[in-house]
Amino acid sequence: MMPVPDPHPDVFDIEWPLRVADVDREGRLKFDAATRHIQDIGSDQLREMGFQETHPLWIVRRTMIDMIRPIEFQDILRLRRWCSGTSNRWCEMRVRIDGRKGGLVESEAFWININRETQGPSRISDDFLEGLRRTTDVDRLRWKAYLTAGSREDADEIRDYPIRVSDIDIFDHMNNSVYWSVIEDYLYHHPESVRYPLRVTIEHDAAVALGDKMEILSHVHPAGSTDQFGPELTDRTVTTLTYAVGDEAKAVAAIFSL
Incomplete structure (x- = not known):
């Protein structure tokens, strides 16, 4: 991930305390809590930049979180x-x-600006873009999926998630x-997957609605069989979780140690 351009x-830049609802039974900052912090600082920065009224709605297409060293209660x-x-x-x-105390979490997320009326992607205003571009020279960002949904037929495990x-x-x-609560649930039931630093990525393909019957299809790809994820990962195990409603994959997650 891009290093922090600091000072800039x-x-x-903001601080706040880690609270009880943010941690698991061992006092570690949870992935779902880290995601809420990532969303919250986005809202705070939007307000600070003065665009809360003109660009209030965003949806995330992909979030990548590297838990380098756990942050503690x-x-x-x-x-x-x-x-x-x-x-x-x-x-x-x-x-x-x-x-x-030395804990560190890194993240990068792909955010889409949404039009309040059409609920579809909307152009970011020129003055907002001007501010965003002060920390990057990438101005033709394109979407490219990293992950592929797993099939029900060869899943190692299928779990309901109400x-x-x-x-x-x-x-x-x-x-x-x-979606990140699902990650915490999986890691709890598979503690052998928890080796830091740990990278988890979730890509969203379609929304999950109230009343949907969602199932989590897990696939464990052992070392030596993971070339599909890139040559740098062939020496390690990669686990994928497919968030499925019927035959439709709503999202896909990948978990592996860095």
Whole structure:
């Protein structure tokens, strides 16, 4: 991931405490909580830049989180957010989360600006783009999927994941952070997968709605069989989770140690 351009006047920099609801039973910052922090600092930066009224709605297409060193309970988080790539309707935003005790989480997310009326992608205003581009020279960002959904027929495991009314957000579909609750659930049941530094990526293809019967299809690809994920990963195990509603893949996640 792009290193933090620090010091830089256009890197949004803020601190807040790690709270009880953010951590698991061992006191580690959870992936779903980290995702909420990533969303929250985005809202704060939008407000700070003065574009909360003109660009209030965004959806995420991909989030990549590297948990380098776990951040622990009662720590203070320093969050820094900046743009690492732009186009006319979307951008990639980096967030680095540092704990004072040495914990570190890195992330990058692909965000799409949404029109309130049409609920479709909308052009980012020129003055907003001008501010975003102060931390990057990538101005022709294009979407390219990294992950492929797994099939039901050869899944190593299939688990139900009920959708609760509290999982649904302003877009009337399951909020981004809930997809990361699935990651926490999987890692709890498969502790052998937890080796830091750990990278988890989720790509979204379609929305999950209240009333959907969602299942998680897991596929474990052992070392030596993972060339499909890139030559640099052939020496390690890669686990994929497919978020399926019937025969439709709504999202795909990949988990592997760095």
